[in-house]
Amino acid sequence: MTGRRGGRPLVPAYLSTGGVARPSRPQLERLTVLSGSGEPVPAGLPAAQLALLDALFGGSLTVLEAAALLELPVSAVRVLAAGLLDRGLVLARAPIPPAESFDPDLLKRVADGLRALKHD
Amino acid sequence: MAYAPSSTTSGIHLPDTAQELVKILIAGPFGVGKTTLIDSVSEIRPLHTEERLTEASVHVDDLDGVREKSTTTVAIDFGRLSLPGGIVLYLFGTPGQERFRALWEEISHGALGALVLVDSRRIDASFDMLGLVEESGLPYAVALNTFPDAPRHHTDEQLRAALDLAPDTPLVTCDARDAESSIDALLALVQHLIDRDPPEHR
Ligand SMILES: Nc1nc2c(ncn2[C@@H]2O[C@H](COP(=O)(O)OP(=O)(O)OP(=O)(O)O)[C@@H](O)[C@H]2O)c(=O)[nH]1
Ligand SMILES: [Mg+2]
Numbered sequence: 001m002t003g004r005r006g007g008r009p010l011v012p013a014y015l016s017t018g019g020v021a022r023p024s025r026p027q028l029e030r031l032t033v034l035s036g037s038g039e040p041v042p043a044g045l046p047a048a049q050l051a052l053l054d055a056l057f058g059g060s061l062t063v064l065e066a067a068a069l070l071e072l073p074v075s076a077v078r079v080l081a082a083g084l085l086d087r088g089l090v091l092a093r094a095p096i097p098p099a100e101s102f103d104p105d106l107l108k109r110v111a112d113g114l115r116a117l118k119h120d
Numbered sequence: 121m122a123y124a125p126s127s128t129t130s131g132i133h134l135p136d137t138a139q140e141l142v143k144i145l146i147a148g149p150f151g152v153g154k155t156t157l158i159d160s161v162s163e164i165r166p167l168h169t170e171e172r173l174t175e176a177s178v179h180v181d182d183l184d185g186v187r188e189k190s191t192t193t194v195a196i197d198f199g200r201l202s203l204p205g206g207i208v209l210y211l212f213g214t215p216g217q218e219r220f221r222a223l224w225e226e227i228s229h230g231a232l233g234a235l236v237l238v239d240s241r242r243i244d245a246s247f248d249m250l251g252l253v254e255e256s257g258l259p260y261a262v263a264l265n266t267f268p269d270a271p272r273h274h275t276d277e278q279l280r281a282a283l284d285l286a287p288d289t290p291l292v293t294c295d296a297r298d299a300e301s302s303i304d305a306l307l308a309l310v311q312h313l314i315d316r317d318p319p320e321h322r
Pocket of ligand 2: 154155156197213
């Protein structure tokens, strides 16, 4: 099990959303890709939103990875990301939609990719 | 982490080439080797999210952690493999107990399939998981992790019968500590997904 840095979450879950109860857009998924928009950061941004924005400085992250990095529940990161999206500070890209059966070409490329890893 | 690039602190960020993000569940009972398998193939250091067991059924209002003190959490670990061609494959370690059902449903949504791990010392510990996967309609393959102190050797047939597997469900033996072996198990699943014809309904 990975240890928590300093033994505590960076942002306590119950403080992280600044009282915002619900994301203002359809739910962001675990594999939705978040990236910073590069817009200037306004003053007075809630600390937890700032922490998420900070995490996106080095590149894109999925909601899932951001949650692991910030040591927050996925549901909390959804709320934070929605707030940043509303302010135009973050861009989000939805994952490929769930399918009853996936594109055979996609599956073949997954298989080829896995085989390629074996030969590294 | 056999395929981890040189250790950089920003190693967690997605490669610029990331196009399609897909996921596979690594499912099985406690101690079967889920984390071990994920760590052996993941390019990022092992990470996890803390999930509340009630998560899928509650609203975000319940983020108020103070009121949620008694809620049980479970750590769900995950790993990532960036494949050539822009595909990023996520592996989610998912526990198989009935009380994880809501979480299972949320995480399995949109998954390509599941690799169900079976512990050679206690095959029956995977029954719940197999039931859950079958109910969800997610296509799956089974990987037997062999432990040195397993009581007796099963033939494939005995094992298939004990696990009540459909004839076309792949069954492979795997050492989750070994990256190549783990990738072979994943390949058995993906090949099964390709071969399913006509596609089963979810
Ligand atoms: N011999 C053998 N040992 C294994 C294998 N896979 C895992 N182990 C060992 O089994 C122990 C438990 O493995 P974990 O990966 O922690 O199991 P887990 O499924 O993540 O367990 P929980 O997170 O508690 O549900 C570790 O000591 C591993 O080294 C395997 O394929 N063969
Ligand atoms: Mg584990």
